Amino acid sequence: MSAGRPQIMDPDWLAFHPNPSKPRFKPPAGAVDAHCHVFGPAAQFPYAPERKYTPCDASKAQLFALRDFLGFERNVIVQATCHGKDNRALTDALQAAGERARGVATVGEDITETELAELDAAGVRGVRFNFLRRLADFTPHDVLRRIAAKVAPLGWHVVVYFEAPDLAELKPLFASLPTKVVVDHMGRPDVALGVDHPQFQAFVQWMAEDADVWSKVSCPERLSLAGPPYNDVVPFQRAIVERFPDRVLWGTDWPHPNLKNHMADDGVLADQIPKFATTPERQRKLLVDNPQRLYWGVSTGTAEP
Numbered sequence: 001m002s003a004g005r006p007q008i009m010d011p012d013w014l015a016f017h018p019n020p021s022k023p024r025f026k027p028p029a030g031a032v033d034a035h036c037h038v039f040g041p042a043a044q045f046p047y048a049p050e051r052k053y054t055p056c057d058a059s060k061a062q063l064f065a066l067r068d069f070l071g072f073e074r075n076v077i078v079q080a081t082c083h084g085k086d087n088r089a090l091t092d093a094l095q096a097a098g099e100r101a102r103g104v105a106t107v108g109e110d111i112t113e114t115e116l117a118e119l120d121a122a123g124v125r126g127v128r129f130n131f132l133r134r135l136a137d138f139t140p141h142d143v144l145r146r147i148a149a150k151v152a153p154l155g156w157h158v159v160v161y162f163e164a165p166d167l168a169e170l171k172p173l174f175a176s177l178p179t180k181v182v183v184d185h186m187g188r189p190d191v192a193l194g195v196d197h198p199q200f201q202a203f204v205q206w207m208a209e210d211a212d213v214w215s216k217v218s219c220p221e222r223l224s225l226a227g228p229p230y231n232d233v234v235p236f237q238r239a240i241v242e243r244f245p246d247r248v249l250w251g252t253d254w255p256h257p258n259l260k261n262h263m264a265d266d267g268v269l270a271d272q273i274p275k276f277a278t279t280p281e282r283q284r285k286l287l288v289d290n291p292q293r294l295y296w297g298v299s300t301g302t303a304e305p
C-alpha cells in the first residue's frame with residue numbers, strides 16, 4: 001500500500017449502479033464503450049497519494065460484465081485521476097481483455113521510450129490531460145507539449161478533459177499538439193445556456209475548423225439539469241453527432257466517478273443513444289467505425305482515415 005490516507009472510499013461516494021436496466025437499444029456488432037474506467041481493487045492497485053477522491057473499487061471483471069450485459073463488444077478504458085500516473089490497474093485490465101479493450105493512460109514527461117513501448121504493447125493508444133482543478137493539479141503547458149511530442153511517434157492521441165468556459169484559453173495549447181485531440185464529454189457545456197448559445201457554438205466551431213478534434217458525446221448524467229433519462233442533453237449530443245459523424249465516440253463513463261446527487265443507470269444511458277444518433281448509419285459510425293479506427297486501426301466504414 002502507498003503511504004498517506006487510508007484507501008477507504010469517501011463518505012459521500014456514490015457507488016455504481018448495482019443492477020442497471022437491460023437496454024431496449026441493441027448496439028451494432030462490434031460496438032465499443034469508448035469511455036469507462038477501472039478503480040483498483042485498492043488492495044492490488046492502490047490509489048495514488050496525490051488523488052483528489054477515493055472511490056469504491058470497480059474491477060475489470062465488473063466492467064467486462066457490464067459490457068456484455070449492455071450488448072457491447074469492446075471497451076476503451078481511460079485512466080482515472082484517482083490512479084494518478086500509475087497505470088497498473090489499467091494495463092492489468094487491458095491485458096485481461098486482449099483485443100477487446102484499448103486504453104488511455106496518464107504519464108509524466110519523464111516517461112521513457114521503454115515504458116511507452118510497454119504501454120503500447122498492453123493496448124494503450126493515448127494519453128489524457130485533465131484540466132479540471134477538482135481532479136488534477138495544474139501541469140505547465142510546455143510539459144504537456146513535451147508529453148504529446150513523446151507519444152505522437154507511436155500514433156497515439158491526446159484525450160482532454162476541460163470545462164466549457166476554459167476552451168478559449170486552452171485552444172492554442174490544443175492547436176500546438178502534434179496529435180489528434182479527443183475531447184471528453186463535449187467539453188462539458190452548460191446545458192442551461194442551450195445549444196445555440198455562443199459557449200457551445202464555440203465548441204462546434206472549433207470542431208468545424210480543426211479536423212483533428214474529436215468529441216465524446218458522453219456523460220449526460222453529469223451535464224443534465226433535468227436528471228434521468230437526461231433528455232435535456234440530447235440536443236447537444238445530436239448536434240455534434242450530425243455535424244461530425246466521423247469524429248464522435250460514446251461511452252458509459254462507468255463507474256461514474258464523483259456523481260453527487262444520483263447514480264446513473266447504464267441501461268438508461270445506452271437507451272439514449274438512438275435519440276441523438278438517429279439512424280443505423282450514425283449509430284454504426286459512433287459505436288463501431290470511429291472507435292475501431294482510432295483505437296484498433298481498423299477501417300470498417302466509409303470515413304476518411
Ligand code: 0GY
Nearest residue numbers: 079080081082135253257258
Ligand atoms: C470522468 C469524469 C470525472 C472523473 C475523472 O479521471 C477522473 O477522475 O475523469 C469527473 O469527476 O467529472 O470522465 O470520469
